[in-house]
Amino acid sequence: MRSLRCSAAPSIWTTWAPNLSSRSPAVIAKIVVTPKPVVNDPQGITVKQGLATLGFREVSDVRVGKYIEVNLEAGSEHEARQRVEAMCKQLLANHVIEDYRFEIETDGRRR
Amino acid sequence: MxxxxxxxxxxxxxxxxxxxxxxxxxxxxxxxxxxxxxxxxxxxxxxxKSSKALLRRLPSTGAAVIQGPGENAGAVNIGEGWAAVFKIESHNHPSAIEPYQGAATGVGGIIRDIIAMGARPIALLDSLRFGPQPASSHHVEGVVAGIGGYGNCIGIPTVGGEVYFEECYTNNPLVNAMCVGLVRVDRLMRxxxxxxxxxxxxxxxxxxxxxxxxxxxxxxxxxxxxxxxxxxxxxxxxxxxxxxxxxxxxxxxxxxxxxxxxxxxxxxxxxxxxxxxxxxxxxxxxxxxxxxxxxxxxxxxxxxxxxxxxxxxxxxxxxxxxxxxxxxxxxxxxxxxxxxxxxxxxxxxxxxxxxxxxxxxxxxxxGAPPRRLIGVAAEQPPGLDLDALPPLVDAGATLLRLLASPNLSSRRGIFRRYDHMVGDATVIPPGGDAAMLRVKGTRLGLAVTTDCNSRYCHLDPHVGAQLAVAEAARNLVATGAHPLAVTDCLNFANPDRPEVYWEMEETIAGLAHACRALDLPIVSGNVSLYNESFPARGEGGPPQSGRPDGAVSSAIYPTPVVGMIGLIDDYAKRLRAGLRAEGDFVLLIGSSHNDLGGSEYLKVEHGLVAGRPPALDLARERAVDRLVLAAADNGLLHSAHDCAEGGMLVALAECCLLGGIGVRCPAIRPEAPLRMEAAFFGESPSRFIVSVSSRAMPELQSLARRHHVEISLLGLAGGDSIEFEGQFRLPLAEIRQAWEGALT
Amino acid sequence: MKFGVVVFPGTWSDRDCGWVIDQVLGAELQYLWHKDADLKGCDCIILPGGFAYGDYLRTGAIARFAPVMEKIGEFADRGGLVWGICNGFQVLCEAGLLPGALIRNASLEYRCQWTNLVVERTDLPFTSQCATREVISIPIGHGEGSYFADPATLSRLEQRGQVVFRYCDAGGRVTSNANPNGSLHNIAGIVNARGNVLGMMPHPERCAEAELGGTDGLKLFRSVAENAMKVLAS
Structure with missing residues (x-):
C-alpha cells in the first residue's frame, strides 16, 4: 500500500469544498481501494511469491491496494458517508479496475 | 568547557x-x-575542510570554461550561443539508509543545481556501485527504482552511467548522479x-x-x-x-x-x-x-x-x-x-x-579551519606473478564467463527502466560507449559519460585516477566527440586514517595530471568521505563511534568518478559501437601489453584482485584519441568502440552483439613477451576497435602512420558467430544469451 | 491545420509533440494550458505523455477534471480529433472518452524500449498513411500501460474493430513475448466507436526523425495533418 499526498493541488479541490457550517464535527474516513477480482494484480502476485519464498506457504492469494485517509467535516455520519461515497465514485477509485470500501470514524470511534 | x-x-x-x-x-x-x-x-x-587544500590542485580553467567550481554547477561554451551546464554529486549515505528515496532525492538535488544556473536539464547519468549480488539486491532494486521513479516522472532522460559490483561496496553503496543542462550563454545565471x-x-x-x-x-x-x-x-x-x-x-x-x-x-x-x-x-x-x-x-x-x-x-x-x-x-x-x-x-x-x-x-x-591530515602510503597490494597462473585453455569459454559476469554483462535490464528517450534529443541511446544528445536547432551533438574503475584505483590510486580520465575521454572519442570538460565525484573512506588520506592525495594528483595532459578542465564536482562501515550521522561528518585508529572495517576503494562531456560539430558524423556492415575490416587501434593487473579476467577466472593497474602513457592516449577523431571526422569509420574491462575480446564481442553481425578472425599468435591471455583479455588502455570499409583502409593506414599509432587487422565482419580460426568459434546467439542473461 | 497540445502540470511529452508538429511536420502548433477552457480553434487535440498531477492517485485520475477536459469532451462529441499518447491515453480512459483502463505493467517495472505494432485499422484519420496490417516500430515509455477492460467491453472492442495497434514481433505475429506490459489481447492503442478519439501507449513523437532511430511516428502525424480538416468539414 502507499499513502497518498497531493501537493500542488489542482484547482478542482477548491471548487469541491462543500458548504459547511463552522460547527460541523471532524470525521475521518478510512478508505481502502483494491483491484477488482477480475483484474490481474502483478504486484499481488509478486508479494505472494515473496511470502512463499520466506516460507509462508499457507498464503493462497494476495491483492495489493491503496489506503486513503480523508479528514473532513460533516453534519452527520450519514452526510459523511454520502460525501465519501461521492469522492470514491468520482475520483478515489476507478470503477473499471477497482473496488472500494470505507469506514467513518468520529471522535476516535469507529462506526 | x-x-x-x-x-x-x-x-x-x-x-x-x-x-x-x-x-x-x-x-x-x-x-x-x-x-x-x-x-x-x-x-x-x-x-x-579535509579536501579543500587538495582540490586546489585540480585544473579548472580552459578556453571553453564559462563557469568553474564554486557555483551550483560548472558551465562550458559549446558554440552557437549555447552553454552546457553540468555537475555530478553523491548521495551515498542516504541511499545506503533508504535506497529508493536516497537515490531519488539525489537525482532531484542534482537537477536543481542545473536549474539554478538558468539551464534546462537535458540528461541524467548515474554512476552506481554495489556489493556482490544477490546480497546487494535490496540496494540495487531500490536505487534503480528510485532513479527511474524520479527521472521518469520529471521527464528528463537518464541516458548513461555505470554499474559495478565489488565486495568493498557491500555496506557502502555509491550513488553518484550527474545532470547536464543547456542554456543560452547570455542567459546563464549565477x-x-x-x-x-x-x-x-x-x-x-x-x-x-x-x-x-x-x-x-x-x-x-x-x-x-x-x-x-x-x-x-x-x-x-x-x-x-x-x-x-x-x-x-x-x-x-x-x-x-x-x-x-x-x-x-x-x-x-x-x-x-x-x-x-x-x-x-x-x-x-x-x-x-x-x-x-x-x-x-x-x-x-x-x-x-x-x-x-x-x-x-x-x-x-x-x-x-x-x-x-x-x-x-x-x-x-x-x-x-x-x-x-x-x-x-x-x-x-x-x-x-x-x-x-x-x-x-x-x-x-x-570559517571552518582546514583539517590538517597526514597521508601515509598504503601497503602495496599483492603482486602478480603471471607465470604462476594456470594458462588460458579455451578463450571462447572464458569470453562467455566474462560476458556473464556482473561487471561486464549487458545493462539493458537496468537502462530500459529509465526513460532515455524523452526530449527527442537522444541520438545515441545508452548501451554503447557514451550517450549523445543533440542540441536542438543546431547540428551539435553533446556526448556524455561517467567512468571509474575503482579496482585500478585501489591497486594504485594515482594511475587509477588517470585511467578513469583517459577512459572517459576514450568513451567520448568513440562516438566521434571531442572531450571538452570534466565534473568529478570523489568517493573515499575515512580520511582520518593516513592511508585513506594518502589515497586522496594520490587520486587528486592523478586526476590533475591526466586532465592537464588531455586539456580537460574540471569545472564542478563533489567529495564524499567516510564511505566506510556505515557512519551513523549521515553524510555530514566523521563517524562518532570510537573506532580504534587504523582499524579497517569495510572501507570502499578510492572511487574518483569522472563525468565528462564532449562535443561533435555535426551529430550526423557520430559513431556507434556496433559493427555496421558485413565485409568491413575490423581493426584494433593501439598496442597491447601484458596488462592483466586488476583485470576482470583475473577476478572472474582466478578470483584475484592483484598486480599493478595497466600502464598509461598520456601522450600515447592523446595520439590514439586524435587518430580516431580525425578518422571519424573524415568519415572513414563505420563504428568505434573503446577497449576497456575484459580487454580486446570482450570489446569485440560487444561490437558484434550491438551490431548484430559476427566476425571472422585469423588465430591470435601474440609475439613474445605478449601473453595469449593478455592479447585476448588484457586491459591495456588507449585502444579502440573500429570497423572500416575496405575502400577506406589505405587512408586510415596513412592517417595512423601520421599519428604514429599502431593499427592491426583483427578480422572481417560477417556471419553470425565470432570465430578465431583454430582457436574457437561461438554463435552470436550463445554469446548474447551469456551477456544478457546475467543482470535481468 | 492546427494542432493543440495540452499541458497539464507534470506533462513532459508536450515539448516533444510540439517539436514534431512545428519543426518536423511544419504544421501550426498551439499549446493549451490545463486551466484554460478554450481550445483556440485547434483541429486536433493531443493529450501528451507525462505524469499529469504526478499521477499520484491513479494515472490520469486528477487530470480528467482539469477545465480544459470539459471542452475536449465537447470537441470529441462534435467529431473533433482527440489523440491521447501514453499519459494522454490514461486520461482519456479516466475521462470515459475511451473504454477500459491502464494498469501497472506485468513486470512491475517502467519500460522504455522500442516495440513493434501491427496497424489493424488504416481507415482512420490517424492511420491513413499506414499500409494495411503494416508493422510499425514505435518506442514505449511507461510503468502503467497494461490495457485492461472487462470481457464484455473487450469483445465489443474486437467486434467493432476498435483495436488500432497491437504489440507484435518484427514479423507482425501477435505473441505474448512481443507484449511489453501484459496488456489484454496485446492492445497498444484503441479508438472510440466513432473513430475520432485515439488512445495509444507508444510514443510516435519519439520517432519522427531518422536520427532518433526511426520515422514511423511521423506517419501518424502526417495522417492527422492530412485528414483533420476533412473530419471537421464532414
Whole structure:
C-alpha cells in the first residue's frame, strides 16, 4: 500500500469544498481501494511469491491496494458517508479496475 | 568547557577547537541555533575542510570554461550561443539508509543545481556501485527504482552511467548522479545575492522537518512536548520538482530575477550563506516566521536546518516580487518573501520581532579551519606473478564467463527502466560507449559519460585516477566527440586514517595530471568521505563511534568518478559501437601489453584482485584519441568502440552483439613477451576497435602512420558467430544469451 | 491545420509533440494550458505523455477534471480529433472518452524500449498513411500501460474493430513475448466507436526523425495533418 499526498493541488479541490457550517464535527474516513477480482494484480502476485519464498506457504492469494485517509467535516455520519461515497465514485477509485470500501470514524470511534 | 557544551558539540559534529574558533570570531558563545547552523556548514559535506587544500590542485580553467567550481554547477561554451551546464554529486549515505528515496532525492538535488544556473536539464547519468549480488539486491532494486521513479516522472532522460559490483561496496553503496543542462550563454545565471534591498523568496515545496540530523534534532528539540522523532530520510516529489523546473524556466523570461540557488544539504542556512558569500560584503536578513511550513510546531532551528526537497531560493529585484509570485502561482507552487539582501556581511535571522541568530557570512562559508591530515602510503597490494597462473585453455569459454559476469554483462535490464528517450534529443541511446544528445536547432551533438574503475584505483590510486580520465575521454572519442570538460565525484573512506588520506592525495594528483595532459578542465564536482562501515550521522561528518585508529572495517576503494562531456560539430558524423556492415575490416587501434593487473579476467577466472593497474602513457592516449577523431571526422569509420574491462575480446564481442553481425578472425599468435591471455583479455588502455570499409583502409593506414599509432587487422565482419580460426568459434546467439542473461 | 497540445502540470511529452508538429511536420502548433477552457480553434487535440498531477492517485485520475477536459469532451462529441499518447491515453480512459483502463505493467517495472505494432485499422484519420496490417516500430515509455477492460467491453472492442495497434514481433505475429506490459489481447492503442478519439501507449513523437532511430511516428502525424480538416468539414 502507499499513502497518498497531493501537493500542488489542482484547482478542482477548491471548487469541491462543500458548504459547511463552522460547527460541523471532524470525521475521518478510512478508505481502502483494491483491484477488482477480475483484474490481474502483478504486484499481488509478486508479494505472494515473496511470502512463499520466506516460507509462508499457507498464503493462497494476495491483492495489493491503496489506503486513503480523508479528514473532513460533516453534519452527520450519514452526510459523511454520502460525501465519501461521492469522492470514491468520482475520483478515489476507478470503477473499471477497482473496488472500494470505507469506514467513518468520529471522535476516535469507529462506526 | 562545560559538559553541556561538549555534549552539544558532539550533536552538531563540531570539535572543541572549532568551537573555540567560533567564540574567538564572535567574541561570544554562539546560541543553539547559531551552533546548529555552524555545525552543518562546517560539516565536511558543506565545508570541504579535509579536501579543500587538495582540490586546489585540480585544473579548472580552459578556453571553453564559462563557469568553474564554486557555483551550483560548472558551465562550458559549446558554440552557437549555447552553454552546457553540468555537475555530478553523491548521495551515498542516504541511499545506503533508504535506497529508493536516497537515490531519488539525489537525482532531484542534482537537477536543481542545473536549474539554478538558468539551464534546462537535458540528461541524467548515474554512476552506481554495489556489493556482490544477490546480497546487494535490496540496494540495487531500490536505487534503480528510485532513479527511474524520479527521472521518469520529471521527464528528463537518464541516458548513461555505470554499474559495478565489488565486495568493498557491500555496506557502502555509491550513488553518484550527474545532470547536464543547456542554456543560452547570455542567459546563464549565477547564484549571487547582488543588490542590497533585493528580496529573498523561498519557492517550491513547503518546509517540513525532513532531513534534520536525527541526533541533533532530538537533543536540540526546543518543543519538548513533541515526542515525534523524524527520520533523517527525505522523501522526493518529482512532480513538484517538474513544476518547479518549468516555473524557473518561465522566470528566465523576466529580468526581475537576480539569482536562483538550490536548497540542498543544510537547507536555508547554506543556500542563503552561499548566495551572499559569493558577493563581497553582502549579507542577508531572514524572517523564519515567513517561511511556508508543512507542519506545526517547527522552531527556527528546524526551519533554518530543514532539508525538505524541491525548494529554491530566488533573489528578486525589489518591487518585482509580484511578477515572480504570479509565475509560481501559475504552477500551483507556493512562494514567499522571507527576507532581503543586506550589505552588512552578516546572516541575520529573526522570528517576527524576536532575534534568532546573527553570524558573519564569511564565518559560515569560509570559517571552518582546514583539517590538517597526514597521508601515509598504503601497503602495496599483492603482486602478480603471471607465470604462476594456470594458462588460458579455451578463450571462447572464458569470453562467455566474462560476458556473464556482473561487471561486464549487458545493462539493458537496468537502462530500459529509465526513460532515455524523452526530449527527442537522444541520438545515441545508452548501451554503447557514451550517450549523445543533440542540441536542438543546431547540428551539435553533446556526448556524455561517467567512468571509474575503482579496482585500478585501489591497486594504485594515482594511475587509477588517470585511467578513469583517459577512459572517459576514450568513451567520448568513440562516438566521434571531442572531450571538452570534466565534473568529478570523489568517493573515499575515512580520511582520518593516513592511508585513506594518502589515497586522496594520490587520486587528486592523478586526476590533475591526466586532465592537464588531455586539456580537460574540471569545472564542478563533489567529495564524499567516510564511505566506510556505515557512519551513523549521515553524510555530514566523521563517524562518532570510537573506532580504534587504523582499524579497517569495510572501507570502499578510492572511487574518483569522472563525468565528462564532449562535443561533435555535426551529430550526423557520430559513431556507434556496433559493427555496421558485413565485409568491413575490423581493426584494433593501439598496442597491447601484458596488462592483466586488476583485470576482470583475473577476478572472474582466478578470483584475484592483484598486480599493478595497466600502464598509461598520456601522450600515447592523446595520439590514439586524435587518430580516431580525425578518422571519424573524415568519415572513414563505420563504428568505434573503446577497449576497456575484459580487454580486446570482450570489446569485440560487444561490437558484434550491438551490431548484430559476427566476425571472422585469423588465430591470435601474440609475439613474445605478449601473453595469449593478455592479447585476448588484457586491459591495456588507449585502444579502440573500429570497423572500416575496405575502400577506406589505405587512408586510415596513412592517417595512423601520421599519428604514429599502431593499427592491426583483427578480422572481417560477417556471419553470425565470432570465430578465431583454430582457436574457437561461438554463435552470436550463445554469446548474447551469456551477456544478457546475467543482470535481468 | 492546427494542432493543440495540452499541458497539464507534470506533462513532459508536450515539448516533444510540439517539436514534431512545428519543426518536423511544419504544421501550426498551439499549446493549451490545463486551466484554460478554450481550445483556440485547434483541429486536433493531443493529450501528451507525462505524469499529469504526478499521477499520484491513479494515472490520469486528477487530470480528467482539469477545465480544459470539459471542452475536449465537447470537441470529441462534435467529431473533433482527440489523440491521447501514453499519459494522454490514461486520461482519456479516466475521462470515459475511451473504454477500459491502464494498469501497472506485468513486470512491475517502467519500460522504455522500442516495440513493434501491427496497424489493424488504416481507415482512420490517424492511420491513413499506414499500409494495411503494416508493422510499425514505435518506442514505449511507461510503468502503467497494461490495457485492461472487462470481457464484455473487450469483445465489443474486437467486434467493432476498435483495436488500432497491437504489440507484435518484427514479423507482425501477435505473441505474448512481443507484449511489453501484459496488456489484454496485446492492445497498444484503441479508438472510440466513432473513430475520432485515439488512445495509444507508444510514443510516435519519439520517432519522427531518422536520427532518433526511426520515422514511423511521423506517419501518424502526417495522417492527422492530412485528414483533420476533412473530419471537421464532414
Amino acid at each position: 562545560s559538559l553541556n557544551t561538549q555534549r552539544r558539540l558532539r550533536e552538531v559534529a563540531l570539535t572543541p577547537d572549532e568551537y573555540l574558533a567560533i567564540v574567538e570570531e564572535l567574541k561570544r558563545p554562539p546560541n543553539e541555533v547559531e551552533l546548529g547552523m555552524l555545525g552543518v556548514l562546517w560539516s565536511e559535506h558543506c565545508s570541504y 547564484a549571487r545575492a547582488e543588490g542590497t534591498g533585493n528580496s529573498l523568496m523561498l519557492v517550491g515545496a513547503e518546509t517540513g522537518r525532513d532531513g534534520i540530523h536525527g541526533a541533533s534534532f532530538a537533543s536540540l528539540e526546543l518543543d519538548e512536548t513533541s515526542s515525534e522523532r523524524r527520520p533523517a530520510v527525505q522523501v522526493g516529489n518529482p512532480f513538484l520538482e517538474k513544476c518547479l523546473l518549468e516555473a524557473c524556466m518561465d522566470l528566465a523570461h523576466t529580468d526581475a530575477v537576480v539569482a536562483i540557488q538550490d536548497l540542498g544539504a543544510a537547507g536555508l542556512t547554506s543556500s542563503v550563506a552561499e548566495c551572499a558569500g559569493r558577493v563581497n560584503g553582502a549579507g542577508a536578513h531572514i524572517d523564519v516566521g515567513r517561511v511556508p511550513r508543512r507542519e506545526r510546531g517547527m522552531t527556527p532551528y528546524h526551519v533554518m536546518l530543514s532539508e525538505s526537497q524541491e525548494r529554491m531560493l530566488v533573489v528578486v529585484q525589489r518591487g518585482r516580487e509580484a511578477e515572480v509570485e504570479a509565475i509560481f502561482q501559475a504552477w500551483d507552487l507556493t512562494s514567499a518573501v522571507i527576507g532581503h539582501v543586506t550589505d552588512d556581511g552578516h546572516l541575520t535571522v529573526v522570528d517576527g520581532a524576536e532575534k534568532v541568530a546573527r553570524l558573519p557570512i564569511s564565518l559560515l562559508t569560509d
